[in-house]
Amino acid sequence: MHQPEHLKNAGLKSTLPRLKVLELLENAQDRHLTAEDIYRKLHEAGEEIGLATVYRALTQFEAAGLVTRHNFEGGQAVFELERGPHHDHIVCVHCGRVDEFYDKIIEERQRAIAKKLGFKLHEHTMTLYGECSGRDCPGRKNKG
Amino acid sequence: MHQPEHLKNAGLKSTLPRLKVLELLENAQDRHLTAEDIYRKLHEAGEEIGLATVYRALTQFEAAGLVTRHNFEGGQAVFELERGPHHDHIVCVHCGRVDEFYDKIIEERQRAIAKKLGFKLHEHTMTLYGECSGRDCPGRKNKG
DNA sequence: ATTGCAAATGAGAACGATTATCATTCGTAT
DNA sequence: ATACGAATGATAATCGTTCTCATTTGCAAT
Known part of the structure; x- marks a missing residue:
């Protein structure tokens, strides 16, 4: 406790x-x-x-x-x-399932972009939306 | 018209x-x-x-x-x-100014990440937040 | 352990953004 | 020009979230 x-x-x-x-x-x-x-x-x-x-x-x-x-x-x-460490998200548009990921290359690019545009970067949001392949996802085409 | x-x-x-x-x-x-x-x-x-x-x-x-x-x-x-083409945004936390950008490398990484995680990617949102360097931005330290 | 007080709580009102309702008006195919 | 269904505007309703305020709680000092 x-x-x-x-x-x-x-x-x-x-x-x-x-x-x-x-x-x-x-x-x-x-x-x-x-x-x-x-x-x-x-x-x-x-x-x-x-x-x-x-x-x-x-x-x-x-x-x-x-x-x-x-x-x-x-x-x-x-x-x-x-x-723990920062991460971003990918959300299933059908079932709402959320996965997390971290990509060093993207983070580096974001810093470079902010700098180039004259911004002092504080934070960011990045969320991908798509169809997951979960067996119980209602969006799954029942093809086996 | x-x-x-x-x-x-x-x-x-x-x-x-x-x-x-x-x-x-x-x-x-x-x-x-x-x-x-x-x-x-x-x-x-x-x-x-x-x-x-x-x-x-x-x-x-x-x-x-x-x-x-x-x-x-x-x-x-x-x-x-x-x-026209897709782009993402960077927003000033002080004045709300919005700039746009597009980064091919990030877009490629996003597709690769979605694929690796078993998602069929539909779209994404990515917004950076920071302090802009605009002359009339209220967050600007008046150092000149 | 008891007391006192500022801070936290809970119930419900209030709020801001957005959507639904419904009687009236408009766009367009005839 | 007519008629019909779709679109509009005023306003009520909804939803997520925050505020209000009377009551309760945590905790520091006794």
Whole structure:
């Protein structure tokens, strides 16, 4: 149980709702969750927590660098626990499955482009959209 | 004046509001406009048009491939007339200025990554965020 | 352990962007 | 010129998210 220190180190008071959200992010199979996903899962687990509190916690975690917010297509932001090095995403347009990748060459090119255009690069978003080949993806042509 | 054919070719009925929106997209200095930008500019020009109609027109233009919708940070989607080859964007976090770029190497890498991960690539979004060096950018350190 | 106070919480109102509803008007094929 | 279905505009509704404010909590100092 080392989560309270995570929050303390991030300059956040260690409260029960925040610990619950953090714990869920750490243990959920799906690494990419909306605020409502988190709210729903916690309620299913019998935890009392308000939706506004979930949003507040996520916003603070983001500011503290514990969590990253992604604005994929489709309205709702998804949140992901920051576990290690930067990566980008590829999303299936049929089933919503999210894979992650990192490409050193692209990162280098991005830095070079920003420099050439006179920008001091802060960050970037890159998301690829396509059809995945998952066996249970509804977009899969049933050809075996 | 060739806009009516543009609409016809896209399978859309040629109506006055749609022509106004299309004309504005073609002639505005800023290539990246929100729906409200368009609504406001048309009203300033004395045109009667409803905000809902602007949204409808833009959504149809997008479906027809005439326009691209970008979900940059900050809530409002921005729309851009499709004028030619694909490109990506770099946005100033201070003044909101948008520059465009295209990088063949990145595009190749994206295709290779999607293939390796078993995705049939449809499209992608890539947006860099940073500080621009514009003389009138409020983020500019006044060092000269 | 108890107290006190600022910070955090929860319920619901408020908000901004976008979409849906529906009576009226327009575009166009006849 | 006519008629019909599609498009429009005003406004209500919706959705995701943030704000408000009365109550509760974490925690530092006793």
